[in-house]
Amino acid sequence: MIGQKRPKLTVKQEREAYAAATLRDYGNEFNNVGQCQRCGITGPCDRDHRQGRTAWNTTPANLQLLGGAFGCGCHAWKTGNPAEAILAGFSVPRTAEPSEWPAWRYGVGWVLYLDEPDEGGCWWKPITNEEAAALMS
Numbered sequence: 001m002i003g004q005k006r007p008k009l010t011v012k013q014e015r016e017a018y019a020a021a022t023l024r025d026y027g028n029e030f031n032n033v034g035q036c037q038r039c040g041i042t043g044p045c046d047r048d049h050r051q052g053r054t055a056w057n058t059t060p061a062n063l064q065l066l067g068g069a070f071g072c073g074c075h076a077w078k079t080g081n082p083a084e085a086i087l088a089g090f091s092v093p094r095t096a097e098p099s100e101w102p103a104w105r106y107g108v109g110w111v112l113y114l115d116e117p118d119e120g121g122c123w124w125k126p127i128t129n130e131e132a133a134a135l136m137s
């Protein structure tokens, strides 16, 4: 990252981010079962970095559960289809800020993920198709 503004995250901060995102996506941090945010199947999931992992971006807004190799396989789909995954809301370009890049959430639609829950305890802010398209252009 050029002009690095944020300190590297500590192991504790990363652990808390994984726990928050896992609960947000209806997962169980002890057995890796959760809801894939691409297809909605509940099964074995990976805790995926929407933007490729760095020392700074293991944050709730940059994490999502996607089905792993023993589940629906959506994580492998994302890895194998990087350009399509960005447009579908499952990847964040290297130069973007994950909390400002639209995500597709199963059963909800386009959202911006939050790094802290809002006043109501929700970890995302729904946005319209038009807002998502504008943010991604």
Ligand SMILES: [Zn+2]
Binding pocket: 036, 037, 038, 039, 040, 041, 066, 067, 072, 073, 074, 075
């Ligand atoms: Zn899936």
